[in-house]
Amino acid sequence: MNDFTRQAQDIFAAAKEARIPENVQAFAEESVAKSRDAYAKINAATQDSVKAVEEIVLAAQAGAKSFGEKFLHTAAVNAEAAFDAAEAIAKAKTLPEVARLQADYLKQQLAAASSQTKEFFELSSKISRQTLESLNSAASKTFEQLKKVG
Numbered sequence: 001m002n003d004f005t006r007q008a009q010d011i012f013a014a015a016k017e018a019r020i021p022e023n024v025q026a027f028a029e030e031s032v033a034k035s036r037d038a039y040a041k042i043n044a045a046t047q048d049s050v051k052a053v054e055e056i057v058l059a060a061q062a063g064a065k066s067f068g069e070k071f072l073h074t075a076a077v078n079a080e081a082a083f084d085a086a087e088a089i090a091k092a093k094t095l096p097e098v099a100r101l102q103a104d105y106l107k108q109q110l111a112a113a114s115s116q117t118k119e120f121f122e123l124s125s126k127i128s129r130q131t132l133e134s135l136n137s138a139a140s141k142t143f144e145q146l147k148k149v150g
Helices: 003-017 022-090 095-149
Strands: none
Touching: 022 095
């Protein structure tokens, strides 16, 4: 047997009998427990963040749906008004009556456009505000949870 082999066998034999000091074991166990606890807190915060993102996306989708529905309703109202005006103009007997009906329609549509623009602005502001509130709430909650982890 050569020197290297004998030294290796001596080291392995000594290692079989070697004991890990209790303070090292305690430190290792404590480190594992702290790491597990930190992981659990981060995992919970991450799950809550995912839920918050889902809520934000759902709020944005609901807002987009509401906006789309309002747009379609407005388009239908405007189309119906155009058809009503066209029908009235088609039934007109004189050129002055046609001119008056067209002027009335334009006046009505300008007022409607102003009102509709205001409604769309208010709706988009409401949707934006709700979405940002959801986002801010989620961000605040996430930061608070991350503070607890640290």
